[in-house]
Amino acid sequence: MSFPWAQEYKPKHPLMQWFDERLPLPRLVYNSVGAGYPTPRNLNYFWNFGSLAGLALVIQIVTGVVLAMHYYSTVDGAFNSVEHIMRNVNSGWLIRYAHMNGASFFFIVVYIHMFRGLYFGSYKAPREMIWLLGVVIFLLMMATGFLGYVLPWGQMSFWAAQVITGFFSAIPLVGEPLRQWLLGGFAPDQATLSRFFSLHYLLPFVIAGVIILHIWALHIPGSSNPTGVPVKKEEDTVPFHPYYTAKDGFGVGVFLIAFVIMTFFAPNFMGHPDNYIPANPLSTPAHIVPEWYYWPFYAILRAFTVDFGIPFTGIVIIPAKLMGVLAMFGSILLFFFLPWLDTSPVRSGHYRPLFKKFFWFGLIPSVIILSICGVMEATTTWLILAQISGAYYFAHFLIILPLISRIEKPLPLPGSITEAVTGKPLKEAAA
Amino acid sequence: MRKPAEPAVAKEAAVAAVEEPRRRDFIHIATVSFAGVGTAAAAVPMLTQMSASADVRALASIEVDVSAIEPGQAIKTMWRKQPVFVSRLTPEKIAEAKKDDNAPMRDPQTLEERTLPNREEWLVMLAVCTHLGCVPTGAAQGEPKGDFDGYFCPCHGSHYDVAGRIRKGPAPTNLVVPEELSFVSDTVIKIG
Numbered sequence: 001m002s003f004p005w006a007q008e009y010k011p012k013h014p015l016m017q018w019f020d021e022r023l024p025l026p027r028l029v030y031n032s033v034g035a036g037y038p039t040p041r042n043l044n045y046f047w048n049f050g051s052l053a054g055l056a057l058v059i060q061i062v063t064g065v066v067l068a069m070h071y072y073s074t075v076d077g078a079f080n081s082v083e084h085i086m087r088n089v090n091s092g093w094l095i096r097y098a099h100m101n102g103a104s105f106f107f108i109v110v111y112i113h114m115f116r117g118l119y120f121g122s123y124k125a126p127r128e129m130i131w132l133l134g135v136v137i138f139l140l141m142m143a144t145g146f147l148g149y150v151l152p153w154g155q156m157s158f159w160a161a162q163v164i165t166g167f168f169s170a171i172p173l174v175g176e177p178l179r180q181w182l183l184g185g186f187a188p189d190q191a192t193l194s195r196f197f198s199l200h201y202l203l204p205f206v207i208a209g210v211i212i213l214h215i216w217a218l219h220i221p222g223s224s225n226p227t228g229v230p231v232k233k234e235e236d237t238v239p240f241h242p243y244y245t246a247k248d249g250f251g252v253g254v255f256l257i258a259f260v261i262m263t264f265f266a267p268n269f270m271g272h273p274d275n276y277i278p279a280n281p282l283s284t285p286a287h288i289v290p291e292w293y294y295w296p297f298y299a300i301l302r303a304f305t306v307d308f309g310i311p312f313t314g315i316v317i318i319p320a321k322l323m324g325v326l327a328m329f330g331s332i333l334l335f336f337f338l339p340w341l342d343t344s345p346v347r348s349g350h351y352r353p354l355f356k357k358f359f360w361f362g363l364i365p366s367v368i369i370l371s372i373c374g375v376m377e378a379t380t381t382w383l384i385l386a387q388i389s390g391a392y393y394f395a396h397f398l399i400i401l402p403l404i405s406r407i408e409k410p411l412p413l414p415g416s417i418t419e420a421v422t423g424k425p426l427k428e429a430a431a
Numbered sequence: 432m433r434k435p436a437e438p439a440v441a442k443e444a445a446v447a448a449v450e451e452p453r454r455r456d457f458i459h460i461a462t463v464s465f466a467g468v469g470t471a472a473a474a475v476p477m478l479t480q481m482s483a484s485a486d487v488r489a490l491a492s493i494e495v496d497v498s499a500i501e502p503g504q505a506i507k508t509m510w511r512k513q514p515v516f517v518s519r520l521t522p523e524k525i526a527e528a529k530k531d532d533n534a535p536m537r538d539p540q541t542l543e544e545r546t547l548p549n550r551e552e553w554l555v556m557l558a559v560c561t562h563l564g565c566v567p568t569g570a571a572q573g574e575p576k577g578d579f580d581g582y583f584c585p586c587h588g589s590h591y592d593v594a595g596r597i598r599k600g601p602a603p604t605n606l607v608v609p610e611e612l613s614f615v616s617d618t619v620i621k622i623g
Contacts, residue, residue: 185483187511283566305599379588
């Protein structure tokens, strides 16, 4: 682990030395986020978003633990207890709004973190395991976000529970029993709410555990960098502390400013007014949409309107419903295969002219269009747009990436990180 | 005084010469199997506790008084915590539904198959879209009825016809007619 020139931990205070000899926790911190972790000297601001995601998780856990002290997980009490938090609990409104918007900000920073990984090829060898663990964290986050959204037991909460557990009913044979098992009944009810609360409290700690593995895996090869050229000599690196603790700290300041602006001035901007109506199992809101961070996946789910079968015979192989559900899960699960789909040895998109074109003019627009389709009503125009951009999304990962990895002629890479930064080649070792 | 080394070596060789499987292998496999079966048995209650509890399952049957429903009207009621449409079709709607009996459909069914014998004006269906479970609109006055003058699911755009049959959109099957459906008297329907 780490580079041979990494500084060794030498406790200055005898108390720290005493502590470190008995439990080497100070050493672990020093080697992970201290001066003992040499980091590429050229990391740009896209490399801030990992630590920001960690901060977002801490905000969610702290505010969430406090909310749980005032929340009742009963179908009769849940909605009222959330209103009680908003109106009566001292600073309750602030804590709840921070938790609500904290979820959105968690997804914002994680999406930028993933964007960074996709553009700079951070998923490539030897960092595949970091990427795979990241996809696991993303899936856990999506599950946690959904479970939490159900807890206020408003109209959107209830129908989100109904629709999302409905995904499982698409599975042949075991689907409906599985759905009833997940719900603990025939429709979302008390059993559902209680178990969702329990799991919503549990999963963030599971996420924290997987993050530890994610960082552990990161510290084996060390961070990648915007050129994608590996670290060669000590001149290519700076110690994490104070260089990146300071840079990450600056990012934290910017993040918190944006976060409190939303929390104080537009707390419901990313929410939905229908969720301030108590759950009514007899009436679905006229236009149900998930939270913004699920829009692209929701659009893929809805894009399948015809059964997949043998034409003109009426034989159905995969019904439209199952296709939609499979495609939606598939759109995330294909990230697990990404390190082996993109076989180009060049990591950074900077040096990949073809990749760069498809990335900016293909993948990014298709995800944006899918997001818009996900929030719009399911009319023909939007469905067709979702079908086209959804098709591109899959083609990008499954066809285009493997293909351009083969035919593309990458631009010349800099000889080293130092050369990319200073313009002068890395000095050969004096010896 | 230490014993000479040879007997120990000889003993090891003798142990190695014992035929496989050894007694110890048997003990290992038996122990792990016992623990495995025990763990699997302990997992059963941990999994079945998630299924519908006895009080939820006990709500399985309801009776609905339909005497106040005029032709062309429909009501929503609850059965097993799920909404149910009870609608009384007008002769025109019955004709419209029958006209489509042989139209191309994803889940072909005739109106006769979806109603009780001699009671074809009474259409009782779960008001649960077979796609992902939203409540379709179209039962009450003025609600969107979709492209086939029946029901429309606002969530993902499934269109059902007068008889609740899926005609367009992602839903895989027709709106479910409860199997356990009967008339207690001319004005009372029993579901479940």
